[in-house]
Amino acid sequence: MALRMILGLVMTGLAFTVAGRRLAMLVRLGRVAQPVEPGRTRGGAARLRAELTEVLGQRKLLTWTVPGLAHVLAFWGFLVLGLTVIEGYGALFQRDFHLPLIGNQPWLGFLEDLFVVATLASVLIFAAIRIRHSPAREGRGSRFFGSHLDAAWLVLFMIFNVVWSLVLYRGAQINTGNFPYRSGAFVSEAVARLIRPLGATGNDVVETAGLLTALGILLLFLVLVVHSKHLHIFTAAGNVAFGRRPRALGALLPVYSAGKPVDFEDPGEHDRIGRASIEDFTWKGLLDFATCTECGRCQSQCPAWNTGKPLSPKSLVMDLRDHALAAAPYLLAGAKSRVDALAAAAAQTPLVGTDGVIHPDVLWSCTTCGACVEQCPVDIEHVDHIVDMRRYQVLMESSFPPEAGVLLRNLEHAGDPWGRGAGARTEWTAGLDFPVRTLDGDRLPDDVEYLFWVGCAGAFDDRAQRTSRAVAQLLHTAGVRFAVLGSGETCTGDPARRIGHEVLFQQLAAQNVETLDSAGVRRIVATCAHCFNTLANEYPQLGGNYEVLHHTQLLARLVADGRLTPVTPVDATVTYHDPCYLGRHNRIFTPPREILGNLPGVRLAEPERTREKSFCCGAGGARMWLDETLGTRINEKRTDELLETGPDMVAAACPYCVDMLADGVALRRQQGRAGTHVTVTDVAEILLRAVHDPAAPPTGADRPAPITADDPGRT
């Protein structure tokens, strides 16, 4: 008994010392990082709900059924088997120790053994998944590509060892009469039967050896966990608790330094703009990196990774974590000169650079589509980190792909990415048979119900102009009183913000907020998913609060209210592509489907990746304005996914998506890989066709004209 106690306590002391030192180091590393921006602790109810659904309920893991269920078994297995650990420590001091109150109940014995089986099953399923989807077999297509594979197998092996040593000890306990449960523990009982022939002494020895082995393995596992990607066992709950709610999508956060927003008019001497080095991240950022379990769900959905580009959100987070740990001795040292040379070198490696921690090609490949954030079971905020690193590169180093310079100059000087200037902003109205009311003077007339935010694409891009006319025609038909800002509109600032130029975003946004406020605008309808997102989610950061609708929302409502009546059969199979900034970022999935689903003759075909899992068209995150020279083209990949549904029409609800997919379909048609009749168009144009009465004379505008994919493309 004394031997058991002494050995047990010595092992525990050793393991706790090693693990404790590691944890203390990690905590100190977190304290070197910047404080978080305000709001990370606000909204207790939403945070509690996230803990209940995402941690206890494993919601995001379960979106992948088999691996999700396996993880549920392992997670709950660990919670329940935590009781056996208490029992085991009790048994160090008192051989027949049982938990107070419920410690002898057969159901508890049964439950513990049930989760012994569950944990074992999860290990087997995880092993099978790892073999089936190993990078050796699937290459880059494997979500485990780039993960630490040996460490993962070691973890599985350790869990397996924890389980068998536990049941061995429990079986022996039954035979020696020290087991707390008379019945219920069916696995332990089976093992007991197996080792009964060892006799009383043998079982005595097995009981002690089994207990010490079980605890020993568990303690080793503890040490392993705090030194590996398996740290998520301890950090995941905290990471979810301090995550952005409801999710780290939609708005980007302003630039914070030391937990305070940076005033770009009068920046402080020591303000840190964006992330120049690892310690510029907040402690929540470092917690993100520490929590990554390398499961690769993000990687499997990333448009950049799926088209052969160097960016994997998983590798990005892993690289940042590995760098943080490599630099830790330097960052934590009082006397920097006495630090190990390797750590000092790591700490001085530039965060972004061709010889840096993150290669510029990685940084600039991101479309900010948010598929990674959506997938991540532990709520890592990849997009925010990427944009924060871009912010330093753009604002402090003026370092970005050269094409971005054209975009930024155009935004700065002309107020739009094309560089066309405000004077051309109403050209799209040509051909409409009714006048579009345009802001004239400071205020909109009181009877205007909606400000129609046309957007730069809607004003200047050929295809998007047609969408603008279709929406205007539909609103006019439905009797909605709307007006546009005309030359008073400028870019919302979305591409500037997403490329990392926060200053330019602030300038453009402030100008728009001033225009909108002085015009007395309360309700806005926008056709561009990016404008929509910025107006609705980001302008409140600058004091611009409006009720913002996407045109599919307003049009769906007008159809539902009977103010628009689709009469003409469209007779086409239509597949709908969820724009990232409408769907995933803003959860608007239903209105476009309602519109299309209610059109006579339309057969709606869902692509494989749809709704929350929709695959980016390649234009987000200012990528619309950058050359795509690495890997294959994202728009072609997405086009192929959509064409698999056998559509006559590909519908989207964002001008950039329409452009990218129209280019993709045009190419596939040229290659003979898509029917010549396949067209790409905005949902509004299809609705307009259906609303248009074929018996009525043409209205002068260009609606009934065929919608073709080989129109003049982007320039």
Added chain:
Amino acid sequence: MKIAVLIKYVPEATAAWRFAEDHTLDRDSVDGRLSELDEYAVEQAVRLVEAGSATEISYLTMGPARAVDAVRKALAMGGDRAVHVLDDALHGSDAVGTASVLAAALRRMEFDLVIFGMASTDAEMSVLPVMVADLLRLPAVANAVTLRVDGSALTAERETDDAIEEVVAPLPALVSVTDRSGEARYPSFKGIVAAKKKPVTTWSLSDLEIAPERVGTAGAATEVLAVRPSPPREAGTVIVDEGDAAVRLAEFLAANKLL
């Protein structure tokens, strides 16, 4: 070695321009910017400093009060200080008047090399570099694409239709650079913040000892009689492909003697 870069605050090219009653551009009705072509001059100067060939950059501009925006933009790209010649009497100056003011200002500045953009993006006259060079009796190299400076001489390459000329001029010298000289940098926020602290000196005509009647509308050798908008561009020919687009396109090009 010290460089003086001449920069101009011009109206935004994409904006609608309005003209005042005296036929000068109404600067209050339109946003302005650092002339895009002058950005190349700034870029070349900053590159010479980065390469260690030069030590200091001073900017010189003549323009309305808001021209200081263009100065700050240039200072954000690099450089040390600026001179802004600001005087109401300068309103309406022609090229000759402008050249005399800029030359007078340059005489009061220290420089070994003067860099101009090839033209302004508003008036597009491209005469100022040579006019100023003439007034200052400086050797002038116009429309250079590369610059190299060693202690006492400037070596520049000029691209012409037929050849690339390499021209050498003793310092002090004056050069104008084209938009093919190298992409101008995008100023960083760090640069913009630093630019706010760099000195900008304002000189009036009396500082330059120039009589007001010699410049401005009063001193201009020419007079603008009328300003009319250019006729709107006519819509082009759209060829819709009905199987014969290539043939019709070729016919169109042939008919316009483009083939």
